[in-house]
Each structure stands twice: as C-alpha cells, then as structure tokens.
Amino acid sequence: MGMNENVSKPLDRLAAELAGDMGDVNALIRERMASRHAPRIPEVTAHLVEAGGKRLRPLLVLAAARLCGYAGDKHLLLAAAVEFIHTATLLHDDVVDESQQRRGRPTANLLWDNKSSVLVGDYLFARSFQLMADTGSMQVMRILANASATIAEGEVLQLTAAQDITTTEDIYIQIVRGKTAALFSAATESGSVVAGADDTVRQALFEYGDALGIAFQIVDDLLDYGGSTATIGKNIGDDFRERKLTLPVIKAIAAADADERAFWERCIGQGKQDAGDLDRALTILKARGALDAARTDAIAWAERAKSALAAAPAHELRKELSDLADYVVSRIS
Template sequence: MGMNENVSKPLDRLSAALALDMEAVNVLIRDRMASRHAPRIPEVTAHLVEAGGKRLRPMLVLAAARLCGYQGDAHILLAAAVEFIHTATLLHDDVVDESQQRRGRPTANLLWDNKSSVLVGDYLFARSFQLMADTGSMRVMRILANASATIAEGEVLQLTAAQDISTSEDTYIQIVRGKTAALFSAATESGAEVAGAEAAVQQALFDYGDALGIAFQIVDDLLDYGGSAQVIGKNVGDDFRERKLTLPVIKAIAAADANERAFWERTIGKGKQDEGDLETALEILQRRGAPAAARADAIAWANRAKAALQACPDQPLRVILSDLADYVVSRLS
C-alpha cells in the first residue's frame, strides 16, 4: 500500500477553493495559541500545528458553511476551534500511547515531557471553547461540546477494549466514531449550522462527516500494516507494537484457527512480542484476507459519505467534497 499520485488533487482543490478563508483561520490560530505568561504553550503548540498537517478538519467547517451559502466570518472562529480541539487530542493521545513520532517528527511529549503535553492540550481545549463562545451560537457550542465529550468517551472505550482480542467490529466502529469521526461530523454540522442551513441539510452534512471520518480511520489503520512512514507520519507497525485492536486485526482474529488465535493472544492480548512477530502478523492478515475486507469496508463508508451529499446544494464545493471521500480510500493502492 502506498500513496497514489492523484489522490492529493481533491484536497488541493479544496484548499484552493478555501484559500482566503484558510489564511484567516491560520492567522487566528497563531493569535490564539499565544500566551503572555507561559511561553512553552506556543512552543509546544507550534511544534504540532505547524508540522505540515493538511488542516482537513477546519477545511470541512469552511466547506460546509460555504456550501450552504454562508457569507459571514463566524466559520473562521469555528474552523480554528476545531483545529485546536484536534491538536489537543493529538497531544493527549501521544502521552497515552507513549508515541515517539507524529507527522514524521518527534512528538511533543518526547521533546518536552508528558506534563507539558497534557497541560498545553488542556489550554487548547479552553481556547477552543472561547472561540465557540465568540460565535454567539449556543447550538454551535452544543455541537462542538458534544463532540469533545464523544472524543474523550471514544478514547476511554479504546483504553478499556485495548488488548482484548474478543473486541468486535461493532465496538471498533464505536471507538472510531468517538476518536475520529465525531470531530469530522461536528466540523461539517457546525459549518452548516452557522450558515443557517435547514435541518435536512445539517443532518446530511453530519452524516457525510461521520462516514468520512470512519473511512479515514479505517484507511489509517490499514496503512499501519502496509504503508510507509512517509505516508502515515509514524513508524509502520506502531499499532501492532502498541497492541491496538484495529479493523484488519479484528477481522483476522474472527477467522483465525487455533494457532493463529494463540499468536494474537500472545502478541496483542499479553504483549509478548518477539523478533519477526510483525512479519508473522502481516502474513496472517494476508492469509485471512483481512486487508482486502477492511478496504472494502472503507470504500463502503466513503460511498455513504458521498450519498449523504445528495441532499446538499448542488455546487462545485459539493463535487470536491464527494471527490474527497474517494481521496480518503485512494491512499490505499
């Protein structure tokens, strides 16, 4: 699996269509991540915010608002709030996972320490709620506050399901809906809300973000077993080493014979991993057709995202968002 040469085009088109808005968002992000009294806050934040991320989530806010004909500037505040929530969760995740690489660079907890990562993450959550309040919309605050709670709930569920090889696909989707899709759907729904879109359009954009986020995470989990460090921004096989029950592994366990199940119980359940175990895991995954089955699921979720857009205004941004769903799964080749 690797990066297809054409997959960046929808993202590039979206970035070009929203260039002026994104410029304003980036200015606001730099302004609000500042701190007069604690210079470590902008240092840690800048390390992650300026690490070359695609800014997909704030772009989803902007795209949803513009798709619904919005002409104001509250969507700029929302986009910055969503990026701060995302950055805060990354800082916290890297502490929980004891990660050492993010977006191809050393993690903040490695360069500074766990305390700094957690506290700066807390600061960014607080900043995000200030930005939400600045929109003056209680409905928008409710959408993003609910998403923040769902993200935390998903992370805790993942923690309790970790290393349990009986974890089901339904539980996996519930975890993914929390840790990834919740912010995608909140981004698109809040953009529609601030634009005053009718309820059916808001629901459609929520459904789009939800399905897009699930497809996105399934693909990320697949890339961990077959991508390159350059594409995924972390070390290949990290999920295996961290004993995460992702979709390809869950599918392989469901089809496992006694020997394979014993392997998964030793390596994932008990964490007793030896040299060559990652290669053995890859062999089992292929033997059981798990990557192909997980890829089919990702495509199905991407198709659901595209179908949801049919209820939205028919304009060029809708086409780009539809192509973006294809982009997400096109990262697999």
C-alpha cells in the same frame, strides 16, 4: 478564488479553493494560541500547529459553511476552534500513547515534557470554547461539546479495549467514531449550522463527516499493515507492537483457527512478541482476506459519505467533498 487546475489532489484543490478563508483561520490560530503570561504555551502549540498538518478539519468547517451559502465570517472562528480541539487531542494522545514522533517530528512530550503536553492541551481546549462562544451560537456549542465528550469517551474505550482480543467490530466503530469521526462530523455539521442550514442539510453534512471520518480511520489502520514509513510518517506494525485491536486484526481473529487464535492471543492479548511475529501477522491477515475485507469496508463508508451529499445544496464544493471521500480511500487501492 478560482480552482487551480494544476493541483490534482482533492484535498489540495479544496485547500486552494478555500485559501482565502484558510489564511484568515491561520491568522486567528496564531492570535488565539498566544498567552500573555505563559510563553511555553505558544512554543508547544506552534511546534504542532506549524508542523505542516493538512488542516483537514478546519477545511471541512469552511467547506460546509460555504457549501451552505454562508457569506459571513463566523465560520473562521469555528474552524480555528475545531483545529484547537484537534491539536489538544493530539497533545494528550501523545502523552497517553507515549509517542516519540508525530508528523515526522519529535512529539511535544519528548521535546518538553508530559506536563506541558497535558496543560497546553487543556489550554487549547478552553481556548476552543472561547472561540465557539464568539460565534454566539448555542447550537454550535452543543455540537462541539458533544463531540468533545465522544472523543474522550472513545479514547477511554480504546484504552480499555486495547489488548482485548474479544473486541468486536461494533466496539471498533465506536472507538473510531470517538477518535476520528466525531470531530469530522462536528466540523461539517457545525459549519452548516453557522450558515443557517435547515435540519435536512445539517443532518446530511453530519452524516458526510461521520462516514468520511470512519473511512479515513480504517484506511489509517490499514496503512499500518501496508503503507510505507514515507507515506504515513509512522512505521509499519506500530499498531501491532502497541497491541491495538484495529479492523484488519479483528477480522482476522474472527476467522482464525485454533493456531492463529493462540498467535493473536500471545502477540496482542499477552504482548509476547518475537522477531518474525509481525511478518506472520501480515501473512495471516492476507491469507484470511482481512486486509481486503477492511478495504471493502473503508470504500463502503466513503460511498456512504458521498451518498449523504445528495441532500446537500448544489454547489461546486459538493463535487470537491465527494472527490475528497474517494481520495481518502484511494490511498489503499
């Protein structure tokens, strides 16, 4: 399938380029999310899977495999497996965060209950390992089992680091690797493995996914202090209200004077927030250059993602993946 010149955004271009594969992946997802015995499972899953997510992670699997010259169909199984892991983590995250909205719709834990979200998440996680087993590749198994452990570890770390204003940038990056980058890098790395790529290419695609994921999450955290509800489907200041130590806040705390430190300790450390505190937080973040510094970091990670691609095979998809890295940070520039 040729590129559609009318589609301008890199993610849409990638989706158009891989539309044939993606159609097969969607069919596979629908087939494998079924349950003969428990109709609640596809109900809950469909609510989330069909809510119009961008399918970024399965697209990364497909793109990596095709970029490495793969002509088989096992990458379809892998793409579905990665989307199931992603969906399972969303279901569990919404329970953990007590979220009310996801992708502009009520969350599953609100529509059904926490129990269903926990158990359907477990089901999808198990289903993803069945899909991986169908690829017949033990290396793929290992990559995704490792990623799953890193994801859960990152979430637990986030839980214990939340509200702790001594959280460092290093811990933030560890958390981000867990909550976002681990599945991005597992998607691109395992896509290359299923294509039989050599170790240099495999490593390059791992690094691309890792850096892209970190850039993506920093941007997401920045938008929470500067995007609009329409753009990101959540309200500005959610992270502030939930007392999350994201990169802009960590940078502002590192540069804080005594007054500001007391402000952050009260709002984030102790959770005592009043009307006007979010505005003051935004003022401090700007005054301390914390938003700009975080933006600079995001762009550096995107550049790192692009550089990693130098070791990947020359293929038209390489340009698409490079543009995707630029696009991820374009939302904040």
